[in-house]
Amino acid sequence: MQNVPNNNMPSESFELQTIDYKKIFYAVWRRKSWFIISLILAIAGGWIFNQFQTPTYRVTSQFLVEDDKGGSGAADMALGSMTQGFDLGGGSNFDNQLTIVQSYGVLEKTVLKMDQEAVIYKEGTPIDQLLFRNAPFSVEVNEDVPQMVGFTYQLTKLKGNQWKLVSLDADKPLPLYLYGKRDLFGSVEAKRVDQSFQGVCHIKNSNGDFDIVLNPNASSVEDGQSYIFTLRDYNWWVNYYKRQLTVAPTSKKTTIIDFSMVSENRSEAQCFLNNLMETVIARDLDKKNEIADNTMKFIDDQLSELAVQLSNAEGQLEDFQSKNKMVQLSTQAELIFTQVQELETEKEQMKMRLRYYNYLKEYLGERKAEGILAPSSMGVEDPLMLSLVQEMNELLNERTVLQRASVPNIQRLATVKAQLQHATATLKENVSQMIKNGTIQKRGLDQRIYAISKEVQGLPQAERDFLNIKRKFTVNDNIYTYLLQRRTESAITKASNTPNGSVIDVARVESNIPVSPKPMINYLVFILLGLIVPSIAVTIEAYFFDYIIGNRDLKNLVGVAPLAVMGHADEGSKPVLTAPDTEISEQFRAYRVRLAHTFKNVKSPVFLFTSTLSGDGKSFVSMNTALSFASLGKKVILIGADLRKPRLQSELECYTENGLAEYLGADTSDIDALINHQSNTPMDVIFSGVVGIHSPVDLLAHGRFGVLLAELRKRYDYIVIDTAPLGLSFDTYNMLNRADHVSFVTRSRKTPQGGVESVREQMLKYIPEHKIGYVINDVSAKEGTYGYGYGYGYGYGKEEKKTFIQSVFKLLRSNK
Numbered sequence: 001m002q003n004v005p006n007n008n009m010p011s012e013s014f015e016l017q018t019i020d021y022k023k024i025f026y027a028v029w030r031r032k033s034w035f036i037i038s039l040i041l042a043i044a045g046g047w048i049f050n051q052f053q054t055p056t057y058r059v060t061s062q063f064l065v066e067d068d069k070g071g072s073g074a075a076d077m078a079l080g081s082m083t084q085g086f087d088l089g090g091g092s093n094f095d096n097q098l099t100i101v102q103s104y105g106v107l108e109k110t111v112l113k114m115d116q117e118a119v120i121y122k123e124g125t126p127i128d129q130l131l132f133r134n135a136p137f138s139v140e141v142n143e144d145v146p147q148m149v150g151f152t153y154q155l156t157k158l159k160g161n162q163w164k165l166v167s168l169d170a171d172k173p174l175p176l177y178l179y180g181k182r183d184l185f186g187s188v189e190a191k192r193v194d195q196s197f198q199g200v201c202h203i204k205n206s207n208g209d210f211d212i213v214l215n216p217n218a219s220s221v222e223d224g225q226s227y228i229f230t231l232r233d234y235n236w237w238v239n240y241y242k243r244q245l246t247v248a249p250t251s252k253k254t255t256i257i258d259f260s261m262v263s264e265n266r267s268e269a270q271c272f273l274n275n276l277m278e279t280v281i282a283r284d285l286d287k288k289n290e291i292a293d294n295t296m297k298f299i300d301d302q303l304s305e306l307a308v309q310l311s312n313a314e315g316q317l318e319d320f321q322s323k324n325k326m327v328q329l330s331t332q333a334e335l336i337f338t339q340v341q342e343l344e345t346e347k348e349q350m351k352m353r354l355r356y357y358n359y360l361k362e363y364l365g366e367r368k369a370e371g372i373l374a375p376s377s378m379g380v381e382d383p384l385m386l387s388l389v390q391e392m393n394e395l396l397n398e399r400t401v402l403q404r405a406s407v408p409n410i411q412r413l414a415t416v417k418a419q420l421q422h423a424t425a426t427l428k429e430n431v432s433q434m435i436k437n438g439t440i441q442k443r444g445l446d447q448r449i450y451a452i453s454k455e456v457q458g459l460p461q462a463e464r465d466f467l468n469i470k471r472k473f474t475v476n477d478n479i480y481t482y483l484l485q486r487r488t489e490s491a492i493t494k495a496s497n498t499p500n501g502s503v504i505d506v507a508r509v510e511s512n513i514p515v516s517p518k519p520m521i522n523y524l525v526f527i528l529l530g531l532i533v534p535s536i537a538v539t540i541e542a543y544f545f546d547y548i549i550g551n552r553d554l555k556n557l558v559g560v561a562p563l564a565v566m567g568h569a570d571e572g573s574k575p576v577l578t579a580p581d582t583e584i585s586e587q588f589r590a591y592r593v594r595l596a597h598t599f600k601n602v603k604s605p606v607f608l609f610t611s612t613l614s615g616d617g618k619s620f621v622s623m624n625t626a627l628s629f630a631s632l633g634k635k636v637i638l639i640g641a642d643l644r645k646p647r648l649q650s651e652l653e654c655y656t657e658n659g660l661a662e663y664l665g666a667d668t669s670d671i672d673a674l675i676n677h678q679s680n681t682p683m684d685v686i687f688s689g690v691v692g693i694h695s696p697v698d699l700l701a702h703g704r705f706g707v708l709l710a711e712l713r714k715r716y717d718y719i720v721i722d723t724a725p726l727g728l729s730f731d732t733y734n735m736l737n738r739a740d741h742v743s744f745v746t747r748s749r750k751t752p753q754g755g756v757e758s759v760r761e762q763m764l765k766y767i768p769e770h771k772i773g774y775v776i777n778d779v780s781a782k783e784g785t786y787g788y789g790y791g792y793g794y795g796y797g798k799e800e801k802k803t804f805i806q807s808v809f810k811l812l813r814s815n816k
Contacts (some may be wrong), residue, residue, distance in 0.1 A: 042530025053517035061067035084594035146176035147208035180330035313473035564591035566777035608739035659689020
């Protein structure tokens with residue numbers, strides 16, 4: 001046996017592995033039909049998705065929050081010292097306004113202004129259209145009767161002016177809602193409704209009590225057109241608008257709020273935003289007027305009491321003057337009167353302040369939520385009292401805002417409550433001290449009045465009586481005048497109050513182009529999915545179905561290019577003999593040339609063919625390689641050394657009882673008797689013989705096999721051996737070192753890469769690398785053109801023309 005030059009050794013040493021972009025491209029190209037079909041389905045899915053999406057539009061508006069916390073300049077001048085140190089308006093700031101406009105209370109008031117109970121859709125294809133105040137009918141509910149909410153009705157226009165109302169939901173319990181009290185009222189089982197009408201339809205049953213009134217535009221509705229409507233409670237409407245509403249500051253440097261809504265119906269969104277801004281302005285004014293109203297109410301209560309006292313004093317004074325003919329006092333009496341009057345006035349003012357302190361004490365005990373009366377309105381000028389009451393009002397206002405917020409800030413609310421509790425305790429302590437001090441001052445005034453009153457005893461009786469009556473009348477008159485002045489100032493404050501916000505831009509549609517759907521973006525998303533899905537499928541296929549596909553995979557696996565790349569044979573098992581002008585026959589001739597050139601200096605070379613598994617095409621390649629050599633007139637013998645599952649006898653349609661098994665088992669020693677001279681092929685064959693009698697491993701390890709090869713080398717130019725797959729048995733390993741060249745046959749999309757690696761590793765324990773050559777067969781046209789191969793892109797026969805449908809089916813079959 002002669003040494004053969006190493007034609008298969010890789011020319012480069014080990015290299016770091018990098019991403020094989022060509023392999024990735026080829027894996028995608030092989031399954032291009034998957035990608036084409038997936039993209040077609042994706043585009044169709046995108047079109048369907050766009051058709052069933054409801055267009056929505058963006059509506060925006062802007063609202064200015066002013067920093068001014070007081071009233072107008074004229075009001076401030078009128079109030080004078082009364083408003084000093086205290087904010088009658090309650091104040092507002094930008095952060096609070098951001099929370100207020102999104103609070104449940106404000107949204108609920110806005111919903112009530114919308115006067116909207118029913119959601120109405122116009123049925124259409126493929127989507128329904130939301131209507132708002134342009135529906136051909138309106139639903140008027142009786143607010144004093146519980147109405148079933150969540151119950152859907154269908155209203156259809158019949159011929160003429162006839163309409164038909166039917167229920168779409170029935171026989172299931174649904175909640176009842178009392179619109180007048182804005183509260184749920186239990187639940188009942190829905191009743192079926194099927195009623196025709198003209199003009200007005202009155203529904204009164206367990207489902208509720210409401211009227212369907214046709215609008216003037218109802219006559220223009222086409223026959224057969226249907227509408228669906230559902231009554232919804234106010235809480236549902238609040239959440240419905242809240243989901244669409246976005247509130248955000250324009251920038252950090254401004255106090256402008258941007259309102260935005262994305263809605264199916266542009267008119268509905270515009271109406272809601274305009275009503276929302278009106279509600280915010282009204283709330284701000286109501287909050288400012290609340291303390292002024294409370295102040296005027298407190299003063300009115302005091303005036304009512306004083307009016308009675310003043311009327312009595314005036315009557316007594318008139319009666320006394322009429323009876324005693326006395327109009328004025330003496331000089332001494334006038335002096336005493338002036339002193340007593342000043343003290344009495346101061347005493348009455350102190351009593352009024354004590355009433356205010358007691359009001360505060362009662363207020364703090366009841367823990368009311370409304371604002372506290374301004375201390376200065378009752379003549380209280382104590383700086384600490386003014387500061388504490390103002391702090392209390394601010395904390396009460398902030399607590400109310402936080403409690404009504406759509407998304408409560410729990411942490412801030414807890415902080416405000418703690419601050420409010422501390423402020424309440426401090427104010428209680430201050431009020432108790434003020435009551436104590438006021439009582440002491442009142443007692444001191446009483447003592448001074450009593451001391452002066454003693455001087456009155458020296459006056460005549462008539463003058464003394466006149467002095468007492470006039471003093472009482474004058475004191476009540478001064479206090480009454482003082483309270484009237486305070487009430488007038490409070491009324492001026494209320495009249496001059498202005499909101500701390502104003503509308504900059506009323507609600508308008510930002511663009512007539514819908515915000516959604518965005519057809520092109522949807523198409524891009526679906527196209528991306530159309531690429532991702534087959535990519536995942538290709539990745540899974542590559543991971544779980546790790547077969548050799550094309551000569552590129554084989555080259556990457558073993559490190560050398562295959563000696564031969566064979567295509568798929570449609571011409572039978574012996575295309576070299578039966579169809580010599582085909583592409584597959586040309587590929588075998590190219591393989592024959594490569595082998596003949598490589599072993600041109602070797603006399604009678606022995607070529608052994610093996611594979612990983614049964615079905616890899618080993619027998620097909622070995623038989624056609626032998627036939628290719630024989631077609632040149634060379635003496636070639638093919639040996640069937642697969643003693644487990646022989647194929648050559650069935651392929652060559654020949655049967656003999658004398659074969660390799662009988663020779664190796666010493667049942668015969670006549671070599672000539674083993675050789676089968678084929679009449680229909682230009683080569684000789686030694687078949688496997690009868691299998692199953694002897695152990696194949698023992699037979700092939702016998703020295704008689706070497707004797708047989710030595711004799712055959714004398715008689716033949718080329719010896720081709722078809723052996724058992726190495727991945728299934730150890731029979732062939734005993735013969736590897738007897739061959740000059742071992743052809744390792746693989747099959748595209750059939751031979752596992754792991755099996756090739758395992759068998760190759762075992763083979764290298766018996767023979768050197770250079771004695772092994774690799775063959776891949778059953779390669780499709782697109783796989784064969786990838787990488788390095790020896791196939792040709794032409795043949796010698798006439799190519800049959802295929803229709804487009806046939807080409808598509810062939811493409812699909814090639815991707816299986």
